Structure formats: C-alpha cells, structure tokens
C-alpha cells in the first residue's frame with residue numbers, strides 16, 4: 001500500500017464544488033504532518049477540464065477519470081470507476097468532501113472494497129502513528145475520535161466548514177494523468193441533478209452572514225438583523241430556537257442540525273454559542289459576537305467580542321455601515 005492520501009474532489013456539470021478546496025486544505029495539512037504524498041482525482045465528464053486547476057494546489061499528481069458510463073452521475077458508475085482506480089493505486093487514505101453526491105456513492109464504494117468509511121468528520125488528530133477522525137455522536141451531544149482498524153484503503157469524508165478553503169496551498173503545476181474509467185454495469189437510471197427547493201438558500205456560498213439567536217427577544221426584532229445583513233450585503237441566518245419558533249425558515253438554521261458555513265464574516269447577535277451551533281460556523285474566517293453576557297461560550301471562538309446589549313449596538317452599527325458604503 002502506497003503512503004498516499006487521495007482526495008476525490010467533486011465536480012458537477014463541469015463545475016468544481018468549492019467544498020473540495022476545504023478537503024484539499026485539510027489533506028495538505030495531514031500530508032505535511034504524516035509525510036504521506038497527496039494526490040487528487042476528479043471523476044466524470046469534464047474531469048480533464050477541472051484537473052488543471054487542482055494541479056496548481058500543491059498536490060503530487062492529479063487523475064482525471066472519465067468514461068462513457070460516467071457522463072451522467074450515477075452511484076453505480078462512480079463507485080465502480082473509483083473502486084477499479086483505487087484498487088490499482090492502493091492509497092492509504094481516500095478523503096472526500098461530505099456532499100450530497102459523496103454521501104450517495106461513498107458507502108457503496110467503501111463497502112465494495114471491504115473497507116470502512118468515517119463520514120462527516122469535523123477534523124482529524126494524530127495519535128502516534130494513527131490518524132483519528134473527529135465526528136459528532138448522539139445528534140451533536142458528543143464529539144468522538146474514531147480510528148480505522150484493519151487494512152486500507154480507508155475512506156473518510158469531511159463536513160463543509162471543517163477546514164478553511166483559503167488555507168489551501170498552491171504549488172508548481174502537478175502532472176495530470178487521464179484515466180479511462182473501468183465501469184461495471186450501471187443499474188441506476190440518471191435523473192435530473194438534485195437541487196434544493198427553490199426557496200432554499202445556500203448559506204455555504206455567502207461571504208457575510210448575520211446570525212440571530214434568542215437574544216433578539218421577539219420576532220419583530222428580526223427586522224433589525226435583516227437591516228444589518230442588507231447594509232453589509234450579507235445573508236441572514238439563525239440559531240435553532242429562532243427557526244424552531246418559525247421566526248426564520250428552517251433553511252436559515254446554522255449548526256449540527258442545520259447548515260455548516262464558513263463565510264468571510266459571521267456576525268452573531270445574541271447567540272450563546274452552544275456546541276451544536278458552533279460546529280456549524282466555527283470555520284468562519286472572522287467571527288464577531290455581540291452578547292450581553294461576558295461569559296457567553298461564543299466568545300471563546302470569536303475574533304471580536306462585543307459585550308453589550310445588541311439593541312444598543314446594532315442600530316448605530318447599521319448607520320455606520322451605510323455611511324462607510326456611501327448609501
């Protein structure tokens with residue numbers, strides 16, 4: 001077995017899913033700590049068009065795996081092509097972003113290889129020679145460090161926000177190898193690509209998020225946070241109690257049972273910082289928290305901690321943002 005980490009990045013319809021960069025950043029970190037080589041693979045139609053971008057990200061090699069039976073995504077097609085490829089390369093570890101598509105085919109792939117998948121990991125840690133993967137248990141009440149046993153290749157997926165995409169290192173253009181996929185029978189009939197309901201927002205793509213918690217007190221006060229989000233050109237989001245109360249739609253919830261985000265700026269208004277919330281936003285590049293309780297746990301991860309009453313702070317803040325933007 002080669003001392004190699006293989007990252008399978010995700011492309012859909014010729015576009016790289018940006019969470020792939022986060023997984024690559026995590027894999028680069030792990031490769032640096034273990035001394036293992038890092039390679040990447042892109043699968044499906046247009047893989048060869050995506051590969052050059054990945055080749056600039058400090059990887060030793062990129063494989064573009066294409067084939068007639070991979071033109072449309074199917075779990076059978078992807079699992080079969082990757083099984084043949086991974087069997088031929090024998091990496092120690094295969095890492096993937098925990099996307100809808102990956103959750104669809106990765107269990108099948110790992111099982112087909114008599115291997116194990118640790119899914120939705122929020123990070124990893126080295127323990128001597130072992131690499132432990134951290135994942136939530138019991139609906140986010142506990143975080144467990146999980147280790148692989150038995151021979152590899154082993155499979156793990158990383159949650160969105162587990163690593164920061166902007167930490168990815170670039171390198172000299174790595175060689176690209178085009179691989180003609182070996183695909184066994186595809187039993188699935190490709191359907192239209194899954195899209196979330198139209199009204200659903202994809203907060204993972206937002207640069208700025210203003211998030212409200214129970215400190216906002218009443219539904220009518222949500223408007224204040226919306227005004228701040230609008231002034232900043234950001235999206236509004238919330239902690240679970242706000243969505244449970246129906247003050248904002250469920251697709252705006254951040255946390256272990258909501259979305260995981262990593263915006264450039266996360267502004268938390270009256271959010272205490274329960275672990276179930278933190279796991280959904282701790283990867284944000286910059287966190288500003290406004291809370292009247294100086295002991296609020298959110299301050300442990302905040303870059304800027306503002307202790308005070310949000311109703312005193314937010315209205316003048318909106319005015320200052322508007323002034324600075326010349327609105």
Ligand SMILES: Cc1cc2nc3c(=O)[nH]c(=O)nc-3n(C[C@H](O)[C@H](O)[C@H](O)COP(=O)(O)OP(=O)(O)OC[C@H]3O[C@@H](n4cnc5c(N)ncnc54)[C@H](O)[C@@H]3O)c2cc1C
Nearest residue numbers: 139213214215239240255256257270271272277291292310
């Ligand atoms: C299985 C499970 C899954 C969960 N999943 C999620 C999830 O996905 N997302 C999530 O968010 N939670 C989740 N939770 C709930 C989580 O445990 C917390 O209860 C929740 O995050 C708390 O929300 P909050 O911070 O808005 O409210 P609180 O904990 O009540 O905090 C309100 C904060 O506002 C501050 N405050 C009050 N008034 C003001 C004011 N005027 N100005 C400034 N600050 C003020 C207070 O000091 C306090 O810190 C989950 C729980 C469980 C058990």
